[in-house]
Amino acid sequence: MSTNPTNPMVPPAPDDFDIELKMLMEAVYLKYNYDFREYTGASQKRRILVAMREMECDTVSSLQAKVMHAPDGFAQLLQYLTIPVTEMFRDPEYWQALREHVVPFLKTYPSLKVWVAGCSTGEEVYSLAILLQEEGLLERTIIYATDINPESLDAARRGVFPLDRMRTYTENYQKAGGKGAFSDYYTAAYNGALFNRVLVENVTFADHSLATDSVFSETHFVSCRNVLIYFNRKLQDRVLGLFHESLCYRGFLGLGSKESIEFSSYGERFDVLSRRERIYRKGVA
Template structure:
C-alpha cells in the first residue's frame, strides 16, 4: 500500500522492484524517520513532500564507487572503445547514475582515449539529490585511495589525482569532464527512450528489479541502441534469461558487455 500510494501521489514507481531489497530499505526508513509502523510512514509521506524526499533517499540507496570492477573498465577500453573510435560523434547513456562516480569514471576513460570531445553523455537517475551530487562532482577525499587503485587496475594512463583538486576533506573533479554531460531525471520504470545511443552503461541497477521490470528496461535499451550498439551491465546482471536474450550478442560474457544483435 505504501509503494502504491507513492506511485499514485508522486509518480515514482517502485512496484516492480524486488521485494527483499525493498522491504529492507523500508524498514530502515521506519527507524530513521521515527515511525512505529508502515501505515504511520505512509501517512507521513502522503501529507509531507519533504518526508517523501527523505523516504526516496532510503528507497534509492546509492552503492557506487569510481572504476568499480576495474576489469570491466579494462574490457571497455580494449574491446569497446576501438569500435566507438570509428564514429564521428558518440552518444552514451549512463542509466541509474546515482551520485555520479560512474559518470566521472566514464568521462576520464573517454578523455584518455581521445573520445570525450566528440561524445554526448546522458547521466540519468530518479533521485534529485543524487543527481545534484553528481553535478557537483565532489566526493569524500578518504575514498580517493581506493578509487585511485581501481583507476590504475582499470587501465588508467596517469594518476587519478590529475583529475581532481583536494580541499576541505573533499575531492572536486575537473568540471570540464562533464561539459558534455546532461544530468537528467529519468525513470526506467515509467519513462521512454529519449535518444539513439552507441553505448549504454546500466550497472548494478537491475538487481533491484523483478523480471517484468527487467524486460521493460531491456526493451528500452534495445530501442535506444544504434545498430550493433553496446550494452554494459553489472557483474551480477545478465540479459541472457530475459525476453531480449536472443537480441544481444555477448562481447565479453565475464564482464557482462553485450552488443545489439544484427
C-alpha cells in the first residue's frame, strides 16, 4: 500500500490491486448485473486471489479480460466469489432456539411463508424443512430458497450431499433437538446421501440478489445466516431493509452467529428474541 510521507493527513492511495479489483467488480456489474461492489474488501481479495491462481491469471486485469471475453469466464469466477461454507444444522444451539422461541408462534398461523436468503447448496433449506416437519408445520409452509449462484441452486435442488458428512450432520441434528433418526431423512445413492423429496415439495429455489433485487413476498420468518459478514455496512443496511419489508407484522429473523443488527440503521426496528443465537422479531413500530 502506497503512502504520502509529506502529508500524514492525506490517506494512503490505493495500490494497483485495489484499483483493478474495483474495476473488475464494476465490469461484472455492468455486463452481468451481479453486484459485488459493496462486499467487504478482505474477503473479496482472498477470493479473487484464489480465482487468479485457479484461472491462471497473473493480474486482476487479466482476470477481468477472461471474465469479460471468455465464454465460461464469469461462470467460473462466480464459483469463487460465492464459495459456500455451510453444513446441515450448523450451530445446533440456533436450531434449538428456533424450536423453543419461534416455532410456538409459527404454529399459530394457518399457513406460513419462509425465506432462506443466500441458501447456497441447500444445507440450511433441508435442515429447516426437517425441523418444520418434526414440528408439524412443513405441509402448510411455502419456503423460498434464494441465491445468486446457479450452480449452488442446482445442487440444492438435487439434494444430494456427501456421505462422509452425514456423521457430522447427525451429531448437529441431535444437538439441535432432533426428534427422530437423522438417517430416516436420506438414502445412500449416487455416491452420496439423497434427501427425501418430500422435504422440498413446497420449496421454490430461485435466483435472487440481495444487492440488487427487491422483496418478492410477505414472509413470517427470514433465515439469512453467515451472509451479512461478507457485506459492508451500506449493503448490510440494504439487506436488513429488505428483510424488514418482507416480514409480516411481528415476523422473525434469524442471522448467523457472528452477525448482528444492533449497530445498523434497522437495529431499533427489531426486538431481540435470543441475543446469543441472533434471533430477532420485527418490532411493533
